[in-house]
Amino acid sequence: MDLLITTETALLPVLKIAFIIGLVIYNAFSIVLVRQVNIMTETLELGHERVIKYLSYVHLLISAGVFLLAFVIL
């Protein structure tokens, strides 16, 4: 039992770093997504670009929020 607890305790920092790295990569993806939406809307105007741009920014904000949450609570 003690061995299991020790193993868990040793693994948690590794898991935390994995989470943080994963979320950093995810945030980079969100930024690329925003950029991609901008390129798409510059290439094509279909009349509803504003909604899609807002969605991409909301997604970026949420992913940044999750990153901060993970950084604080883990």
Place this chain on the structure above:
Amino acid sequence: MPDVFISRDSKKKEDKVSTFETKEEINKFVPGEKDEVKEKRQNKHSIGHKKGGISKLDSGKINKFVSGEINKFVPNGIKYPKNHEERINLPGHTHNPLTSFCYFPDHVKFVNQDPEERVILLLRKHPITNIRWILLTILFLIIPVFLPLLSFFEILPNEYQTVLTIALYLMTIAYGFEKFLSWYFHVNIITDERIIEVDFHNLVYREITDANVDQIQDVTVEMGSPVRTALNFGDVIVQTAAQIPKIEFEAVPSPDKVAKVLRELRVEEEIEKLEGRVR
């Protein structure tokens, strides 16, 4: 005053037009179409240089092989709407932002569009082609509900469980959003001058292909499965004389109507060439 528009490839077109020196030569090239050309020219002049008012043009020769719904769609050639009222009453015109088929769409503009160029048809893949990623997204959204049943999830502290669950939802939403963007912005546009395919293969790769209407050599419609036949969507393959020899409109709704529009445009373009009124 010669009725000639000047644009990027007008020089090339003028060269082609100048090969018809006399009226006799023109009539020889398209026998029996002299009066139609004259009538169409008069109709077009009645509203300035913009195309329109060609409903009087007797296109019976063109339409006699086409019947039913397709014939109703563009009964007497492409009728260019002169105002908003006419536009909204056109069959195939819609204000649905997620439509896959819109005849004379309201707000469509694209990069490198000529000022006088008019968008006739906006096409996307049929919505049913999205079913796979929609189902996958729903599946991924359900998965976190079952995470507590997994033993490795239970041994994680609560805060780790929370972050993992939120991250899974986030990735699922991102997957769905990315797929939606790929579908929404992968469009085929038919204008009165050319056909354009805009494709975003992935996050960073953009491909825009276009070919002038007068470069279209062959149009093939393919509907190869029971689902496609039942829902009336298929591929329209356009062979061109341009550098890119083939432009494919994948899984577009009503491919017969698309082919019909392309046919009408080619006829118009031929007439314009014969008149020497190109832009």
